[in-house]
Amino acid sequence: MQTIEPCQLLEWDSQFFGRNIGRVTEHRLEPQNMAAINVWCTDHLIDCLYFLADSDHADTIRLAEDNGFRLVDMRVTLQCRIADWQARAVNGRPSEGCVRPVIPSDVLTLQAIARKSHTDSRFYFDGCFSLERCGALYELWIKRSCEGHADHVLVAELNGQPVGYFSCHRQGAQGQVGLVGMSEEAHGKGMGQYLTHQAMQWFADQSVESVEVVTQGRNIAAQRLYQRCGFLVRSVQLWYHKWMPNCTSREI
Ligand SMILES: CC(C)(COP(=O)(O)OP(=O)(O)OC[C@H]1O[C@@H](n2cnc3c(N)ncnc32)[C@H](O)[C@@H]1OP(=O)(O)O)[C@@H](O)C(=O)NCCC(=O)NCCS
Known part of the structure; x- marks a missing residue:
């Protein structure tokens, strides 16, 4: 029988x-797998271990x-069924601006927006990753999305300049x-909604x-945006x- 590693x-x-950097494989912890996790971290010289926990499991x-x-x-x-979105029949075009597919000359501007935009994410909130690395992560993410990692990237344009992005992934009937x-x-200005x-x-x-979207509990703007568009x-x-040992400053 194949044994599942406690972390990857x-x-x-x-x-x-x-x-x-490693990640705990399961979403729940038991006292006995906590011990196995600690051994795995020692064996793999882990500095930082991520764990995505089920929020309803008190232990x-x-x-x-x-x-x-x-x-x-x-x-x-959050999730939205396309049929439910279609039934709402609103697409609220704002009084200014437009939305169009990305073009290669947008990428540098979108990277500059991405560098500043995702400060609600766990990498910033962690407090140990440097602001430079956090910004670089999202800069690289949007660049790769525009280069074909995403199935489609839409750009919001205001006064002839790109001001926002939305990347779409598709796997069969499921959108992400x-x-x-x-x-x-x-x-x-309503551009996010449009x-x-x-x-x-x-x-x-x-x-x-x-379609599914993931955001942060602290990100009220994003939650209101998706809720307005029909996501639940x-x-x-x-x-x-x-962090092992404990980390106290943005030193990474
Ligand atoms: C989330 C985001 C894309 C919204 O873009 P936007 O163009 O400002 O959105 P809209 O003008 O269409 O407004 C959509 C909703 O967000 C709300 N909103 C916008 N900025 C807000 C803020 N700073 N605080 C609280 N709500 C805010 C608006 O009030 C609106 O909700 P309402 O209709 O109930 O009032 C934008 O705030 C952003 O880029 N945030 C940083 C990156 C981010 O969080 N991305 C999403 C990660 S999943």
């Missing part, structure tokens, strides 16, 4: 942050917090939102039946990070 090494994250939360894991994010997954961001000057509706139209055109909460999980 995250090679991409480890290389990007220059530290050994898991207690064990995580008693064993040095720090809460860094509430991961909120990738990265969404809007430059600060364009916030609160961009989301245009993305939902693209998903509908691809015969997608249901599907799950809430808790992201924990554990």
